Amino acid sequence: MRMPDFVKVYGDGGSRVNATVITGKRGTVVVDTHVTLEDGKALKDMAVEASGGRPILAVILTHEHFDHIVGNQFFSCPIISTAAARRCIQEISSERLPEGFVLTPPTETFTGEMSIHIGDMTLVLWSDGGHSPGELSVFIPEHGVLLTGDNVFNGRTPYVGDADVPKWLEVLTRLHAMGPEVVIPGHGPVGGKEILVRQRDWLEAFLVLAQDCFRKGIGVEEAADKVVAELKADPARRQVLAEGIRKIYERDRR
Ligand SMILES: [Zn+2]
Known part of the structure; x- marks a missing residue:
């Protein structure tokens, strides 16, 4: 895996979110705006520097979760998300907001697929769902670069509280079949397509274990203990x- 020089990832390679700056001939696109106002501001500065004087064309939000959108207010360009993500962002409750935060919802939405042409490359967006209802993926076919949003947590236990796990598995299978060379996850280090396989394997084991517990009449809390013990999930x-x-x-009960 070799990271192309037109892509810069702003993250710590660990638990915090990865935001990404992509610069093409026509300008720069920023994917996700980070978890604190300080990070959002620093990301904006980084994007301006990476752009080499070209405009910042758009912000793309991989999904609605708070840690991916806090820096939106620093960007005056269009902010793009899936229609589902925008609906969730508009409903964010004011109690959770840090001081100085201004709720800045997406200005453009789509469902299905859309493409952004930035001169010498294309960003193809799919509204995928999976990890969350508003999740999207970004693929740059000219360079085999894939941004998964939180459909991949590399090296850590994924957040599954909002997930549609069967759909998430389908998405990972499809993304892998595209044969990306560089995979930028929502959290954790950048890798190759093997990190899609690892995420899929873990999620499948999680689903199988949960369904097995359901069939045996094991309660949710005990099933969660089993996941921590058997799938080496983070106890936190x-x-x-x-x-x-x-x-x-709930799904299996239906
Ligand atoms: Zn998330």
């Missing part, structure tokens, strides 16, 4: 794992 994520399991139980 136990509560959101339980939320994800509850959703799987």
